[in-house]
Amino acid sequence: MPEPVTPVAFPPDFLWGASTSAYQIEGAVREGGRTPSIWDTFSHTPGKTADGDTGDIAVDHYHRYREDVALMAEMGLKAYRFSISWSRVQPTGRGPAVQVGLDFYRRLVDELLSHGIKPAVTLYHWDLPQHLEDAGGWPERDTAYRFADYAQLVGEALGDRVEQWITLNEPWCVAFLGYASGVHAPGRTEPEAALRAAHHLNLAHGLATSALRSVMPARNSVAVSLNSSAVRPVSQDPADLAAARKIDDLANGVFHGPMLHGAYPQSLFEATASITDWSYVLDGDLAAIHQPLDALGLNYYTPALVSAATGAASGPRADGHGASDHSPWPGADDVMFHQTPGDRTQMGWTIDPTGLHELLMRYTREAPNLPLYITENGAAYDDKPDPEGRVHDPERIAYLHSHLTELHRALSDGADVRGYFLWSLMDNFEWSFGYGKRFGAVYVDYATLTRTPKSSARWYAEVARTGTLPPAVDA
């Protein structure tokens, strides 16, 4: 007789969800008065995305949202995290809201609610109105004020029906991939501007949090989603520990410091002293940024492994952030990134579920009373339909299984994790990698835009329905 195995059970009210973002799925880039965002400009610039892919059509979610909500319902999702396109709401990044733009999101939200799916709105998932980039973008302080106004407009329009709000998605990517390494829009390679951008993103988060609270019912929750990396040193050598500290400051502390503790890490100032004097941090900014939050969203894919640079430090970068001659880590030329051992996904990102546990425990210490959500976690694979048109993705099931097992271990260890949103609901525009990288639980045939749930979607539906992980992966 085989041993009876106890299934891994999650709390009954655990929120099972999936995530997407506007530019990655909506398409319809010229409809309803929408103006270009920096991602329209960037993706239409030759050489910036794989095969010149753009989000012009993406997966046409703008027109197919009803079908997509039906798929979510079929998957038993309890929640859906999506983002709002700022330039649908404020085409010039300022001024009154365009009702057609807001109406699209009202219809989407109502469709979700009618299926019993809880909407979680991200206000900013990387698609800054081009008008605001033309005025200087995130390195300019004014962008933070513009964001607070936009947040208020959306809060007024949807605050009666959306309870869960996320100000920014992954400000690290916005600041450092957008303004330092330039692999993301707007493609600038200016380390000092990237640090300015980081500060103004922090300020934008704080001001938007206050603005949302001023117009929304008090029951609503406001959070931010950070792509906090678990940063590991290759050894306990003091030089390697210092390297890990530096990357941790630049990846995590630069955002959670002001947001959660009201201060930048002193070591960050020291590490970046040759690049910036931080004179754009004005009196009162830290108080404005340090707003009480209702939850913290964490996006997790893979950990970072670093050491002090040796003589060979100019070799190929292994930090997985895309090809660029410019580092996304201002002031960290003395740090070297290493490939974490283990199997990798199609992105080349090492599969290491223990990093998820590490991250959850770290933020349990860093923010002891803040409920945590995993707002993104998932894997890209080169999925293909079989001759019958079915898409079998056992690797993704194994990835999700192992990460949810580690999430459950964090719960047992005292982390207050309230929900998990897989990235992504469906295949979509994977930024500079274009459509070649498939993260979806639902397969999209880009020629016809037909959606086909992969085996992982059925597996996840069962997890969401039962609130338990099956003991073994049977794909």
Ligand code: PNW
């Ligand atoms: C996140 N990195 O992007 C985003 O929030 C999603 O929009 C994206 O599709 C998903 O993860 C998968 O990539 C990241 O270089 C992009 O460290 C790059 C990095 C991390 C996250």
